[in-house]
Amino acid sequence: MALTGERTVPGLAEENYWFRRHEVVYRRLVDRCxxxxxxxxGSGEGYGADLIADVARHVIGLDYDESAVAHVRARYPRVDxxxxxxxxxxxxxxxxxxxxxxxxxEHLWDQGQFVAECLRVLRPGGVLLMSTPNRxxxxxxxxxxVNPFHTRxxxxxxxxxxxxxxxxxIDGVYGVFxxxxxxxxxxxxxxxxxxxxxxxxxxxxxxxxxxxxxxASVGIDDFDLVAAGDGRDSRTIDDxxxxxxxxxxx
Numbered sequence: 001m002a003l004t005g006e007r008t009v010p011g012l013a014e015e016n017y018w019f020r021r022h023e024v025v026y027r028r029l030v031d032r033c034x035x036x037x038x039x040x041x042g043s044g045e046g047y048g049a050d051l052i053a054d055v056a057r058h059v060i061g062l063d064y065d066e067s068a069v070a071h072v073r074a075r076y077p078r079v080d081x082x083x084x085x086x087x088x089x090x091x092x093x094x095x096x097x098x099x100x101x102x103x104x105x106e107h108l109w110d111q112g113q114f115v116a117e118c119l120r121v122l123r124p125g126g127v128l129l130m131s132t133p134n135r136x137x138x139x140x141x142x143x144x145x146v147n148p149f150h151t152r153x154x155x156x157x158x159x160x161x162x163x164x165x166x167x168x169x170i171d172g173v174y175g176v177f178x179x180x181x182x183x184x185x186x187x188x189x190x191x192x193x194x195x196x197x198x199x200x201x202x203x204x205x206x207x208x209x210x211x212x213x214x215x216a217s218v219g220i221d222d223f224d225l226v227a228a229g230d231g232r233d234s235r236t237i238d239d240x241x242x243x244x245x246x247x248x249x250x
Contacts, residue, residue: 008103009045013216014207017197021176024220025102025131025244026051032127032246033059036097039121041086041114042104046072046079052100053078060096062086087113091121098122102131103242105162106150115166122249128168131244132159134175134237156228156237159245168247173228175240182222185214 008018026048033056040049043061045068053059053076061072061081072081084090087110099118108114118128135153154162156173163170178186182193189196189211197215200207207215225244228237237243 010047013212014197017193017215017218020218020220021223021242022048022103022131023051024176024223024225025242027220028225029129029244029246030055032129033098033100037095038098038100039089039091039096040079040100040102041089041118042101042107043072043079043081044068044104046076046081048100048102049079049081050076056098060091062089087117089117089121093120094123094126095121096123097126099126099128101128103133105130105132106153109151111152111162112166115162115168119166119168119249124249126249127171128163128245128247128249130159130163130247131176131242134240134243136238137241154243156240156243159243163245163247167250169250171246171248173237173246174225174244175228175235175237176242176244177224177226177235177240179222179224182218185218188214 008022009015010019030052033052035057037058038052038056039060039062040052041062043049043063046061049059049061049072059079061079062084063069063072064083064085066083069081069083072079082090086104086108099122101118105111105114122128132154135155160170160173185193193214196211200211226233226235226240
């Protein structure tokens with residue numbers, strides 16, 4: 001697939017940090033998909049839908065991009081891949097048990113319409129699993145996203161309001177943080193391995209060997225997923241890198 005600078009793909013050393021930061025949410029929440037009919041709305045490269053297919057009864061992948069659809073059909077045959085608009089999901093009412101939407105909502109122009117569509121296609125008691133960058137830390141000090149591919153980023157309160165206003169009950173809100181090992185890697189690269197990667201990308205400069213080695217070494221166990229208001233952890237949801245919400249259709 002073409003590298004756009006936004007779509008996360010597996011198997012590339014320079015992309016490994018972002019891939020693992022996405023993958024950790026799939027791995028931690030995949031049990032919610034066991035023996036369920038699942039829609040991944042905005043399935044991108046398809047690795048996540050294929051991961052879910054390890055445990056789900058049936059996985060539908062949906063993406064607007066024709067090249068992504070063709071890629072998933074060729075590479076991940078277990079995924080029932082379809083093309084469509086996320087604002088008008090091409091599924092009947094109550095078609096699935098779980099909707100997965102990871103790192104996608106921030107790209108959509110009509111977020112409320114999409115969330116309402118998720119509610120419609122879920123069966124009663126069905127679950128929406130959603131992740132998105134935390135606006136407070138991803139685009140600090142501004143309402144307009146830094147990332148040109150994003151239309152509107154959310155903080156934890158805004159994400160909760162978006163889901164509840166559509167009729168969902170919130171089962172949990174979590175934050176993704178760097179764990180102890182990634183904090184050590186941050187310190188080796190001026191305080192932020194994220195900033196070190198972005199600086200190289202903006203300069204279109206070769207990566208130093210130590211930076212590339214550290215990025216390539218990142219795994220899902222290097223990230224922590226912390227519940228909002230968890231009294232056992234001093235980190236707060238507003239300091240998280242990414243937000244993760246689990247919402248239930250009543």
